[in-house]
Amino acid sequence: MLVRSLRSSLLRPRLPPSQALRAISTSSIRRQVQEITRPAIDTPLSLWNFTEEENMLRETVRRFAEDVIGPKVSKMDEEEKMDPEVIQGLFDNGLMGIETSADMGGSECSFTSAIIAVEELARVDPSVAVLCDVHNTLVNTVLRLYGSKEVQEKWLPDLATKKVGSFCLSEPASGSDAFALQTTAKLDSSGDFYTLNGSKMWISNSAEADTFLVFANVDPSKGYKGITCFVMSKDMGVEIAKKEKKLGIRASSTCLLSFDDVKIPKENIVGEVGKGYKIAIEILNEGRIGIAAQMVGLAQGAFDKSLTYAYQRKQFGKPVGEFQGMGFQFADVATEIEAARLLTYNAARLKEEGRPFTKEAAMAKYFASVIAQKAAGNAIEWAGGQGFVREVGLEKYWRDSKIGAIYEGTSNIQLETIAKFLRKEYQT
Amino acid sequence: MRPTLPRLVNILVPVKRSIDYAVKIRVASDGKGVDTNVKHSMNPFDEIAVEEAIRLREKKTTKVDNITAISIGPAKAVDTIRTALAMGADSGIHITTPENAVVEPIAVANALKKIIDDKKFDLVIMGKQAIDDDSGSTGGMLAGLLGWSQGSFASKLEVEDGGKVNVTREIDGGLEKIEAKLPMIVTTDLRLNEPRYASLPNIMKAKKKKIETFKPEDLGLDLTPRFETISVSEPPKRQGGGKVESVDELVSKMKEAGVI
Numbered sequence: 001m002l003v004r005s006l007r008s009s010l011l012r013p014r015l016p017p018s019q020a021l022r023a024i025s026t027s028s029i030r031r032q033v034q035e036i037t038r039p040a041i042d043t044p045l046s047l048w049n050f051t052e053e054e055n056m057l058r059e060t061v062r063r064f065a066e067d068v069i070g071p072k073v074s075k076m077d078e079e080e081k082m083d084p085e086v087i088q089g090l091f092d093n094g095l096m097g098i099e100t101s102a103d104m105g106g107s108e109c110s111f112t113s114a115i116i117a118v119e120e121l122a123r124v125d126p127s128v129a130v131l132c133d134v135h136n137t138l139v140n141t142v143l144r145l146y147g148s149k150e151v152q153e154k155w156l157p158d159l160a161t162k163k164v165g166s167f168c169l170s171e172p173a174s175g176s177d178a179f180a181l182q183t184t185a186k187l188d189s190s191g192d193f194y195t196l197n198g199s200k201m202w203i204s205n206s207a208e209a210d211t212f213l214v215f216a217n218v219d220p221s222k223g224y225k226g227i228t229c230f231v232m233s234k235d236m237g238v239e240i241a242k243k244e245k246k247l248g249i250r251a252s253s254t255c256l257l258s259f260d261d262v263k264i265p266k267e268n269i270v271g272e273v274g275k276g277y278k279i280a281i282e283i284l285n286e287g288r289i290g291i292a293a294q295m296v297g298l299a300q301g302a303f304d305k306s307l308t309y310a311y312q313r314k315q316f317g318k319p320v321g322e323f324q325g326m327g328f329q330f331a332d333v334a335t336e337i338e339a340a341r342l343l344t345y346n347a348a349r350l351k352e353e354g355r356p357f358t359k360e361a362a363m364a365k366y367f368a369s370v371i372a373q374k375a376a377g378n379a380i381e382w383a384g385g386q387g388f389v390r391e392v393g394l395e396k397y398w399r400d401s402k403i404g405a406i407y408e409g410t411s412n413i414q415l416e417t418i419a420k421f422l423r424k425e426y427q428t
Numbered sequence: 429m430r431p432t433l434p435r436l437v438n439i440l441v442p443v444k445r446s447i448d449y450a451v452k453i454r455v456a457s458d459g460k461g462v463d464t465n466v467k468h469s470m471n472p473f474d475e476i477a478v479e480e481a482i483r484l485r486e487k488k489t490t491k492v493d494n495i496t497a498i499s500i501g502p503a504k505a506v507d508t509i510r511t512a513l514a515m516g517a518d519s520g521i522h523i524t525t526p527e528n529a530v531v532e533p534i535a536v537a538n539a540l541k542k543i544i545d546d547k548k549f550d551l552v553i554m555g556k557q558a559i560d561d562d563s564g565s566t567g568g569m570l571a572g573l574l575g576w577s578q579g580s581f582a583s584k585l586e587v588e589d590g591g592k593v594n595v596t597r598e599i600d601g602g603l604e605k606i607e608a609k610l611p612m613i614v615t616t617d618l619r620l621n622e623p624r625y626a627s628l629p630n631i632m633k634a635k636k637k638k639i640e641t642f643k644p645e646d647l648g649l650d651l652t653p654r655f656e657t658i659s660v661s662e663p664p665k666r667q668g669g670g671k672v673e674s675v676d677e678l679v680s681k682m683k684e685a686g687v688i
Binding site: 052053055056057059060063064092093094095098102106107108109113 | 469507510511514625626627628629630631632634635
């Protein structure tokens with residue numbers, strides 16, 4: 001008797017019976033409706049299914065990363081500078097215009113191909129991966145999706161073949177609160193050009209880039225509805241005020257840019273005046289999947305390197321990797337990397353299918369950045385003293401992983417994004 | 429006198445799907461082979477062959493008409509042909525063999541001879557050996573079957589207009605330069621070139637290139653192995669050596685071991 005009343009009191013919310021029933025059933029119906037709207041298919045496949053091109057791309061990028069980038073990783077990190085040969089190699093192999101159409105000089109591949117490329121690059125060097133990721137998933141995609149035909153024809157071919165792109169949104173006073181940006185773009189009385197003034201902070205690729213997407217406000221009185229996206233070349237007046245010295249991804253240039261009465265013709269607007277905020281929100285959703293891929297690749301790279309060592313290093317008569325305690329730790333981290341990888345691939349496929357993917361992208365980025373930290377940190381410990389010295393290259397993964405929780409939307413922002421969806425699903 | 433017309437050279441590049449060079453080979457559980465449930469890729473010497481064919485076309489010292497990649501192997505060998513296409517070959521031929529079947533060098537040489545007789549190739553560039561069986565015999569056998577010249581272990585290859593070929597060969601004593609005329613077999617050595625990566629645009633272009641598929645019966649070929657592998661085992665573990673104090677001790681130990 002006592003047991004039954006405890007159980008029933010736990011299960012039933014404290015409402016009059018008729019209302020209680022209605023409360024439970026409405027939210028469960030809402031959830032069911034959401035699940036039903038994903039149409040059933042005849043032969044569902046695992047996430048480990050790729051097209052032939054995607055497989056070949058993975059092979060090419062893995063070999064390119066190991067052969068060409070691998071030997072330079074340490075030097076690029078120590079000198080905090082990207083080697084131009086690496087960038088040229090990315091262009092030569094078609095990795096800087098992955099989704100761009102062939103008639104614009106691109107490789108015309110799927111979004112997942114870009115994700116695979118970023119993952120494989122990150123296994124060897126997360127700095128190179130982020131250069132490729134920002135260039136493809138932010139700069140190229142903004143122009144492809146929102147640029148007019150003229151804008152695309154003018155800027156995409158060079159971006160696919162020889163010019164690095166940079167995405168300039170954040171400022172000293174606006175990071176997570178992106179819409180609080182203060183860079184202004186004042187329309188000249190002739191109506192032909194805008195004058196840009198302001199500064200942008202934490203801008204990746206900026207030291208190597210020639211093409212810049214800059215978000216500025218043409219009418220601060222309208223708040224975020226004045227934000228407009230401009231495309232410009234470096235010689236139009238982009239100044240690098242400062243190159244940051246960072247904890248990780250040191251070879252990736254991160255700079256403070258200043259715009260001092262920079263004149264931009266109105267033809268350089270991407271999309272429409274005042275619609276820049278939309279571009280920013282939508283594109284960062286995709287960019288998140290790219291960062292998730294970078295973190296997954298980073299975790300895997302650190303894991304592979306560390307385990308190779310652990311199964312060679314002998315103590316007490318056998319490789320340290322063979323001790324059960326180590327094996328359990330390997331299993332734990334490997335599980336997390338696989339989970340992060342599947343979250344990332346699934347978000348990428350959802351996007352390709354044209355389905356909503358915002359929540360899944362946020363989950364992928366958040367989770368991948370967390371497990372990358374843990375994987376890279378453990379990778380150092382598994383290799384003992386060797387993991388701690390810079391020469392071996394393991395500690396670099398840990399330093400590189402920290403940025404995962406910060407850029408392209410901090411972890412708190414990701415959690416808030418996911419929470420918003422959950423609120424909508426479960427609120428009565 | 430009429431000038432001789434520039435000759436269009438048709439190049440055949442045989443490629444083999446073999447176990448990836450980075451894989452740690454393990455003896456299979458039945459003791460008759462190695463574990464093949466591992467990563468496979470194009471035989472590295474064959475990659476060098478594909479690269480050399482493409483470079484010949486790019487160099488333009490002779491006019492290359494067509495580069496065909498051919499593989500005699502199981503269904504998955506088509507991936508290897510695709511890689512060759514993605515590097516720059518124009519078309520592919522796949523002679524299918526049963527999964528896990530052994531295809532011996534003489535069988536490959538016979539198959540290649542049939543294709544060459546049917547489709548008329550002028551130059552065959554192939555790897556000097558495959559890294560799985562290390563036979564190193566297919567090139568020589570093919571040259572013998574066809575009665576063609578061969579330049580094996582090539583570290584440099586020059587083909588001039590008119591069919592004159594200069595091959596620099598890596599041999600034990602150093603480098604040997606030979607002069608020959610097309611048609612010819614050339615087998616590649618490691619230092620001939622450094623193969624390019626299959627760039628993404630080329631991977632996409634390769635989708636449109638054609639691969640012809642044949643069964644051995646279609647071509648009247650019998651590829652059954654003539655050898656049976658009785659056993660495969662790992663080499664014996666290295667025994668530790670000993671330390672000696674002086675040259676005299678070293679010499680006496682060597683005499684004891686019967687090596688001098």
